[in-house]
Amino acid sequence: MKEIGTVISTMQDPNSSEFSFVINESEEKIPVKKNEYVQLKTEQGLLIARVAEIFRMNRYFMRAESVKEYERSGKGLKEIFPADRWEFLVASAIPLGVFENGKQLRVSFPPSPGEKVYKADEKLLSEFLGLDENGLYIGKMEAHEIEVKLNLTRVFQKHLAILAISGAGKSYLASVLIEEILDRKDEAKPAIIVFDPHGEYIGFAEDENYITKTKVYGKDKISIAANKISPSLMNELIPQMSLVQRRELSPIIKKLQEEKKVYDLDELIEAVEKSEINPKTKAALSSWLYELASTGLFSKIDSPSLEEVAKLGQLTVFDLSDFVHLKERQIILTYFARKLFDLRRQRKIPPFILFVEESHQFCPEGEEAASAISRNVIEQIAREGRKFGACLVLITQRPIRLATTALSQCNTHIIMRINNPYDIKHIGESSEGVTKDVLDMLPGLKVGEALIVGEAVNYPLLVKVRERKSKKSEKGKKLEEEIVSFMENEKRKFEDLETFK
Secondary structure (H helix, E strand, O other), X not given: OOEEEEEEXXXXXXXOOOEXXXXXXXXXXXXXXXXXXXXXXXXXXXXXXXXXXXXXXXXXHOOHHHXXXXXXXXXXXXXXXXXXXXXXXXXXXXEXXXXXXXXXXXXXOOOOOOOEEEEOOHHHHHHHHOOOOOOEEEEEEOOOOOEEEEOHHHHHOOOEEEEOOXXXXXXXXXXXXXXXXXXXXXXXXXXXXXXXXXXXXXXXXXXXXXXXXXXXXXXXXXXXXXXXXXXXXXXXXXXXXXXXXXXXXXHHHHHHHHHHOOOOHHHHHHHHHHOOOOHHHHHHHHHHHHHHHOOOXXXXXXXXXXXXXXXXXXXXXXXXXXXXXXXXXXXXXXXXXXXXXXXXXXXXXXXXXXXXXXXXXXXXXXXXXXXXXXXXXXXXXXXXXXXXXXXXXXXXXXXXXXXXXXXXXXXXXEEOOOOOHHHHHHXXXXXXXXXXXXXXXHHXXXXXXXXXXXXXXXXXXXXXXXXXXXXXXXXXXXXXXHHHHHHHHHHHHHHHHHHOO
């Protein structure tokens, strides 16, 4: 194994949290880069560390006043002194853990000055980081030629958050994860359900490799059976109801369910208006129910049926891109997520993974209940879902606007480029294992680079996401393509008009 450096002693380190080593430079290339992993021996065992930063040092240029004075003479320092011979590279490294007798231990003792540093053995590093040879392949490590394969259970069972600014590759990464699940060779394929506000996942249904595994439901194929809305679920859809109003509405719903079995929202409104409850309560309930009915979402049947939605190894996409109002999208997510979670708790449907794009819209922090209808069900799945095989993936470009209760329950975070300082601060406070130097990396990440922290890996890991195999949705066109498409449509309209003249 090639030696790449030697531990040195400074005023601050080595200590159990940080150490420095001088890099052995060769004429060919520098043997180590930022974010690479290294190993060295300590009294505790074999220590694995990550290179956090690399500094170029030269003692001749350390004092500004001396440099200025010599340069003023008309000769550079390098002409007067052998400064080139005193230039060297120093790496600052963060100790991560120790291997001792096949076990991983927390670092509790610093390396000794003079100890030789080596590039980490790739097989050992893969085991150290907790990668799974049979896991989901999402890309390669940024500084090593190691395939990053993540264990399915570790990624999803305790929930996942994908955080990044718009355009950094959140949906692209989510598509890669979905591909890996659908392409698994074994039978352990959960149902995948995606709530898609922008139609970014419908490309799966147009791809010959995934068309048989994908179902897409758009505006014309989504409806909610009014007779299947229980009093408690109605409370979620109309959170502004008072306790008295809820108490009055509950028996009306139960009576209608017993008498008619199947009915629509208009019949429920009629039942409320014919009831003998307080006129003011009746007026308020009728008004809220009319508002629900005006969305056009409610009928006498569920479409799609819950049995169609939750199938092992199937991707179901709720394409919400044609729904203009956020409330309509929230109602759809609330109803289907609540029904799916209840059925999963009863073990009537298979385990599922629920992807929620733009999750800060569906589960916002600080909004009133009336503007956050779907927050309750998302937070409940986040808190309890792991016990029942109901997994959650929250995808957002504004972590600070996502409800803390939901985000804090996501034990794995995959973070791509983030620029907003408030979002970065929020991530630092809510993500376990994120150190300051890791947070400092976030604004500088390139499109397609992702930092994985939490349950899925033993230590923070930077990865370059692989190319996706599935077809990209046509709804995600570039600006130039949208302009060309508009011009072509206008041209066709003009030609059609000319034909009729």
